[in-house]
Amino acid sequence: MHAITVTDRDAGLDGLTLTEMPYPYASENDVIVRVHTAGFTPGELDWPGTWTDRADRDRTPSIPGHELAGVVVELGYGTTGLTVGQRVFGTVDWTRNGTLAEYTAVEARNLAPLPADIDDTVAAALPISGLTAWQALFDHGGLTAGQTVLIHGAAGGVGSLAVQLAREVGAHVIATGRADDRDLALDLGAHAFLDLGADELESVGEVDLVLDVVGGDILERSTALVRPGGTLVTIAEPPSTQPAHGIAKFFVVEADRARLADLAQRVRDGRLRPLVGAVRPLTEAAAAYGRDRRTPGKTIIQVTKDQ
Numbered sequence: 001m002h003a004i005t006v007t008d009r010d011a012g013l014d015g016l017t018l019t020e021m022p023y024p025y026a027s028e029n030d031v032i033v034r035v036h037t038a039g040f041t042p043g044e045l046d047w048p049g050t051w052t053d054r055a056d057r058d059r060t061p062s063i064p065g066h067e068l069a070g071v072v073v074e075l076g077y078g079t080t081g082l083t084v085g086q087r088v089f090g091t092v093d094w095t096r097n098g099t100l101a102e103y104t105a106v107e108a109r110n111l112a113p114l115p116a117d118i119d120d121t122v123a124a125a126l127p128i129s130g131l132t133a134w135q136a137l138f139d140h141g142g143l144t145a146g147q148t149v150l151i152h153g154a155a156g157g158v159g160s161l162a163v164q165l166a167r168e169v170g171a172h173v174i175a176t177g178r179a180d181d182r183d184l185a186l187d188l189g190a191h192a193f194l195d196l197g198a199d200e201l202e203s204v205g206e207v208d209l210v211l212d213v214v215g216g217d218i219l220e221r222s223t224a225l226v227r228p229g230g231t232l233v234t235i236a237e238p239p240s241t242q243p244a245h246g247i248a249k250f251f252v253v254e255a256d257r258a259r260l261a262d263l264a265q266r267v268r269d270g271r272l273r274p275l276v277g278a279v280r281p282l283t284e285a286a287a288a289y290g291r292d293r294r295t296p297g298k299t300i301i302q303v304t305k306d307q
């Protein structure tokens with residue numbers, strides 16, 4: 001089957017190579033999915049699981065991409081809950097071959113049925129960004145109505161969904177990003193927008209929750225904005241400092257079939273809008289991520305076209 005693989009840790013996005021890989025094996029409780037559309041997070045080339053398995057053994061050449069929409073074509077031994085021919089969407093474990101491939105083996109519990117009225121392109125933009133936004137805001141951040149949340153990178157995959165989810169729950173939402181992102185962030189539901197390139201981050205004042213997707217200096221400086229008893233949740237890197245009277249935490253998103261189903265229902269209801277950017281074929285996947293200009297929204301790879 002055709003797949004994108006990586007073999008060289010130092011090559012970055014230039015290491016994404018279109019190649020032939022063996023058809024995957026369906027283990028216990030797995031399904032094999034024919035991948036229609038796939039998402040890829042450039043940062044995953046820095047994740048340990050891209051390069052080694054759960055026992056820290058080299059697993060290259062590995063196939064990146066850990067979210068998909070597609071159709072189940074095979075069930076593993078003992079697999080229940082999904083059927084051959086069913087449309088599904090969801091995530092693939094970080095330490096397994098991923099979704100930039102015509103077929104992939106996935107634990108069935110990582111997938112949810114995909115409603116007929118959500119197309120494959122929108123569905124592939126939802127799993128990692130949607131689950132991450134939800135878990136950051138509510139599971140780790142404890143966000144509730146009336147609280148103030150600062151969401152960095154509001155025009156990105158995670159930030160754009162987080163702004164919408166936080167607004168819906170009744171929080172006061174301050175979004176950040178590049179100057180060009182202002183209109184989009186306000187349109188998604190932010191009450192206020194801060195241009196990280198021009199505005200003073202400290203002008204935001206104290207907030208109950210910071211959701212950081214950027215890391216580095218932005219993460220460091222955001223720590224001081226957490227009000228006593230508040231929380232900073234970062235998905236970029238473990239924080240090196242803690243707020244004076246709050247807590248800062250880093251986490252890695254977990255698969256969650258029930259939450260995927262909930263997010264899909266929000267999309268159907270028009271309450272949640274995943275931002276789809278460029279849609280490119282598998283043959284152009286490497287070029288799609290080695291982008292030299294900004295494309296708002298999540299880049300989606302159309303891996304196969306059969307429905």
Ligand SMILES: NC(=O)c1ccc[n+]([C@@H]2O[C@H](COP(=O)([O-])OP(=O)(O)OC[C@H]3O[C@@H](n4cnc5c(N)ncnc54)[C@H](OP(=O)(O)O)[C@@H]3O)[C@@H](O)[C@H]2O)c1
Nearest residue numbers: 043132153155156157158177178196213214235251252253
């Ligand atoms: N821990 C986890 O479980 C987890 C899960 C998902 C993602 N992540 C990580 O979280 C990060 C964000 O993911 P994503 O999918 O949302 O990425 P994304 O779609 O690229 O969004 C990031 C957004 O932040 C903006 N941004 C970055 N640095 C900025 C700066 N200095 N000033 C202003 N805006 C800035 C980006 O703008 P530009 O496009 O202009 O740079 C973009 O709009 C990635 O590093 C990803 O690997 C971690």
